[in-house]
Amino acid sequence: MKILKKIIWLFMLAPIVYLFSIWQQLPESVALHFDINGNPDRYGSKKELWGSALLLLGVSIGVYLMITNINRIDPKRYAKEMQDKYDKMAVAIALFLSVIHFFVISSASSGRISFSPGVVFALVSALFAVMGNYMYNIKPNYFIGIRVPWTLESEDNWKKTHHLASRMWFVAGIIMAILTLLLPTTPGMIVFFAGTFLITTIPIIYSYKLFIKERNQKNQL
Structure with a gap:
């Protein structure tokens, strides 16, 4: 290294x-x-x-x-x-x-x-897959990962969120890379931006739901 x-x-x-x-x-x-x-x-x-x-x-x-x-x-x-x-x-x-x-x-x-412009989309998608591969066991930090208040406050929330995000980024990155290379420019662009939106927002929504669940459990004690 x-x-x-x-x-x-x-x-x-x-x-x-x-x-x-x-x-x-x-x-x-x-x-x-x-x-x-x-x-x-x-x-x-x-x-x-x-x-x-x-x-x-x-x-x-x-x-x-x-x-x-x-x-x-x-x-x-x-x-x-x-x-x-x-x-x-x-x-x-x-x-x-x-x-x-x-x-x-x-x-x-x-x-x-x-x-083809699809090459650029494919390269970025491949980078998503690489980042997803490293994201699975990444520890809490303020610079890399799904850094929202509820993941930074709870190590369990951080771990579960990044396990999900890691799988999504890796699989979606590979699929997006292949599709953006094979499809014409406009459909490829739609696939890229839609995929990017999903792999970004779904882990955040998931982490927020975990936060609400943890908060409700504490309130019941």
């Missing part, structure tokens, strides 16, 4: 190196935004690419450093013993953001999206 944590920095910086290497070949005006069909609908100066590139790099580094240092900033007592799992999640997220970063620069430089 230590070697992987060092190599991931190369992946995070790779898109910047790529942009620098193709800079002289870029036209002064490049595509900066695309519609859902992959067609450019806004152009601008190639210098704007540096702003986007540096912003994405900053987000990648910021998220990576936050997750890999949870044990230092999270007051929950489980943070230190879960750090190895957090590190793996941080690497997965950083790698995902680097791939998206590369796609943004590549699409702008070519003036077209050379891949």
Whole structure:
């Protein structure tokens, strides 16, 4: 894991190196935004690419450093013993953001999206599956997971909620990844956003019902 944590920095910086290497070949005006069909609908100066590139790099580094240092900033007592799992999640997220970063620069430089928008939805869905795999035994913390008041107040609520969320994210992530690759753009987009909404809201509703049940049991004592 230590070697992987060092190599991931190369992946995070790779898109910047790529942009620098193709800079002289870029036209002064490049595509900066695309519609859902992959067609450019806004152009601008190639210098704007540096702003986007540096912003994405900053987000990648910021998220990576936050997750890999949870044990230092999270007051929950489980943070230190879960750090190895957090590190793996941080690497997965950083790698995902680097791939998206590369796609943004590549699409702008070519003036077209050379891949189906469904590929992006599939990548995000695959990330959901990866996160679901790590979520099953994640301990209470203030940064990662289903962080609502009733899960943070009860370890039992947190555990049951994340057992459910883990299974949902893993299975739904795989199904969504397959469907968004196979379906046309619009149906694939509907599947992606509907699936994302469900795997986000259902665990929260479930955790709230657990909270109400626990509260009623205490009131009956």
